[in-house]
Amino acid sequence: MMSTRALGLGPAFRQAVAAPRLVRNQAIRNVIARRTIQTESLPPSAAQTILNNQRLKRPSSPHFTIYQPQLTWLGSIANRVTGVGLSVLLYGYALAYLAAPETFSSANVIELxxxxxxxxxxxxxxxxxxxxxxxxxxxxxxLSWDVGKFLSLKGAYQSGYAVLAGTAVGTVALVLL
Incomplete structure (x- = not known):
């Protein structure tokens, strides 16, 4: 024998409609009375103060304070820092050369x-x-990662250590030139 059971909100709505009017109005009053919201008018300048106070109460993300340093993210940060540093030097020299080409000419730099x-x-x-x-x-x-090489954790660490070793050798070679 098959039995059917009503699912969803339909039966609850039908029951609410069929309830006596006094009970329905009382239930509505109870719901409305419990959900009242008190508001006050504030000047527009108070919004920034409220927002700043809320931001002070938010917890900060723990990020560096709880995670153990790893070669992968230290290498990523170092890559960004070295890229920015080299770019600042290059563009700084280029702008200085544009501003004063006689002062920053190759002959003057070599003499200095x-x-x-x-x-x-x-x-x-x-x-x-x-x-x-x-x-x-x-x-x-x-670039090797872009072509699908060294993507495993072991490969990432091997390539990271290879970069560090190559950096040491390359730095010594460039300094001794």
Whole structure:
């Protein structure tokens, strides 16, 4: 024998319609009385103050404070930092050259560097060679990822260590040139 059962809100609506009017009105009053909202008018400037107070009470994301540093995200951050640093140097020099081409000409720059002590020259070469080597090799690592190589966790770590080793070798080679 098959039995049917009503699902959904239809039976509840039918029952509410069939209930006596007094009971229905009382139920509606109870619902409305429980859900009243008190409002007040505020000036537009108060909205920013309320929003700032709410932001102060929000918890901050823990991100760096709870996660153990990993080669993959340290390499990613270092790649961004070295890219920005090299770009700032390149565009800064280009803008300086446009502003004063006689001062920043190749002959003047070579003469300035020639007059510096050896320690300063090697320090400057190191400061330029390290981010250049890392960024170039890490760019090759990203290109290998784009073609589908070294995508496993083991491959990511192997390529990361290879980039670090290549950076050390490349930096020393560039400084000693």
């Amino acid at each position: 560097v020639h007059g510096l002590p050896e320690a300063v020259k090697y320090a400057g070469k190191f400061i330029l060679a390290l981010p250049f080597s890392f960024h170039a090799l890490n760019g090759l690592r990203h």
